[in-house]
Amino acid sequence: MTNNKLLSRVNGRYGSCDLLRFVFSLLIMAHHIYQIGFVNAPFHAALIYVEFFFMISGFFMIQHFENLHSSVSIESSAKEAFKYTFRKYKSLMFYVVPCILLEYLLRIVSCLVSSGGISQIGKILTNLPLELLMIAPLTSTRFLPPIWYISAMLIAMPLLCFLYLRFKEVFAYLLSWFVPVLIFVTRGGVFPSADGFDAIMRAYCYLSVGCFLYFVASRLSEVYISAKTRFLLTIVELFCFGSTIVLTALNRVDKFNIIVVLLGIGVLIMLSGCSYSIKLQGKFLSYLGKISLPVYTIHWSVGTFIWLCKSFLESKGYGLPLSVRIVLYYSITIIASILFSFIVDKVKAKSKKN
Numbered sequence: 001m002t003n004n005k006l007l008s009r010v011n012g013r014y015g016s017c018d019l020l021r022f023v024f025s026l027l028i029m030a031h032h033i034y035q036i037g038f039v040n041a042p043f044h045a046a047l048i049y050v051e052f053f054f055m056i057s058g059f060f061m062i063q064h065f066e067n068l069h070s071s072v073s074i075e076s077s078a079k080e081a082f083k084y085t086f087r088k089y090k091s092l093m094f095y096v097v098p099c100i101l102l103e104y105l106l107r108i109v110s111c112l113v114s115s116g117g118i119s120q121i122g123k124i125l126t127n128l129p130l131e132l133l134m135i136a137p138l139t140s141t142r143f144l145p146p147i148w149y150i151s152a153m154l155i156a157m158p159l160l161c162f163l164y165l166r167f168k169e170v171f172a173y174l175l176s177w178f179v180p181v182l183i184f185v186t187r188g189g190v191f192p193s194a195d196g197f198d199a200i201m202r203a204y205c206y207l208s209v210g211c212f213l214y215f216v217a218s219r220l221s222e223v224y225i226s227a228k229t230r231f232l233l234t235i236v237e238l239f240c241f242g243s244t245i246v247l248t249a250l251n252r253v254d255k256f257n258i259i260v261v262l263l264g265i266g267v268l269i270m271l272s273g274c275s276y277s278i279k280l281q282g283k284f285l286s287y288l289g290k291i292s293l294p295v296y297t298i299h300w301s302v303g304t305f306i307w308l309c310k311s312f313l314e315s316k317g318y319g320l321p322l323s324v325r326i327v328l329y330y331s332i333t334i335i336a337s338i339l340f341s342f343i344v345d346k347v348k349a350k351s352k353k354n
Contacts (some may be wrong), residue, residue, distance in 0.1 A: 015280040018289025024049040025292040035303035037326045045248040051206045058210020081161030093345045099297045100131050101146045106304045138202035148194045152203035176212035179207040190256040199247035217272035225274050234275040302333045
C-alpha cells in the first residue's frame with residue numbers, strides 16, 4: 001500500500017502548492033492592474049484566488065495540530081488557538097508592516113507633489129494606526145487594500161482553531177463543512193467581498209473548507225492508488241486549476257461558484273498526494289512559494305509608485321506607455337519581493353540568535 005501522505009511532504013514542502021501560490025499571486029496582481037491605468041484588463045476576476053490561499057491556510061493549520069507530538073488538552077484549547085494565531089501574526093507582520101509604512105510614505109510624497117496641505121497629510125497619518133493594528137483593512141478607509149486578506153484570516157483563525165481543538169470529532173465530521181455550506185446557501189453562492197463582516201465571514205468559510213479538505217485528504221492518503229488512477233487524478237487536478245485560470249482570464253465573475261468548486265477539488269487532489277503532481281519538488285519551487293507572500297503584500301505599493309512616476313512624467317510633458325508600466329509593475333514587484341524576502345530572513349535569523 002502506498003502512503004500518499006508521506007510522499008506529499010518532501011522536506012516539509014508541497015512543490016506543486018508552492019508553484020500555485022506564486023502563480024496565483026501574480027494573477028491577483030493582474031486583478032489590481034487597474035491601479036496603473038490598465039482598465040478592462042484580463043484576470044480582473046482573479047480576486048477569487050484569495051479563496052485558494054484561505055483554503056491552504058486552513059489545511060496547513062489542521063496539519064500543524066495533527067502533527068503535534070503532544071496532544072492539546074480541552075482546557076487549554078482557547079490558549080493554544082490564540083498561541084497559534086499569534087505565531088502566525090508574528091511571521092506575517094515581517095512582510096506586512098514594512099509594506100504599510102512604504103505605502104503611507106508614497107501617499108505622503110504624492111500629497112506633497114500635488115501641493116497637498118499639512119492637514120491632508122494629517123488625515124493620511126490618522127489612518128496609519130488603524131492599518132498597523134489590522135483594523136483599517138476591514139473598513140472603507142484603507143490605503144493598502146490587499147492586506148484585508150491577512151487581517152480577516154487572523155480574526156477568523158482563533159475561532160476555527162478553538163472549534164477544532166475543543167470539538168475535534170464534531171468539527172471534523174460536521175462543522176468544518178456544514179457551516180460554510182449553510183452560509184453559501186443563505187447568501188445565494190460565493191460572495192467575494194473584502195469589506196467588514198463580509199470579509200471575516202469569507203475568511204471563516206474558506207479556512208473552514210481548507211480544514212475539511214485536510215480531513216478528506218488524510219483519508220485519501222491511506223488508500224491504495226494505482227498508477228492508472230493516479231494518472232487520471234493528475235488530469236483532473238490539471239483540469240481544475242487550468243479551468244480556473246481560463247475562467248478568470250475571461251473575467252467570468254458569473255462563474256465564481258464553479259471556480260471555487262474547481263479550486264477545492266484541485267487542492268484536495270494535490271495535497272492528498274494522490275496525483276503525480278506530488279513529484280514536483282525542489283528548492284526552486286519552494287523559493288517561489290516563499291516569495292509569493294511578499295509579492296502579494298508589496299505589489300500594491302509598486303503600483304502606487306508607477307502611477308506616481310506616470311503622473312510626474314506627464315506633468316513634464318512626457319508619457320509612460322501602458323506596456324512599459326506593465327513590465328515595470330511585474331519586474332519591480334518580483335525583484336522587490338526577492339530583496340524583501342532576503343532581508344526578512346536576515347532579520348529573523350538575527351532575532352533568533354539574540
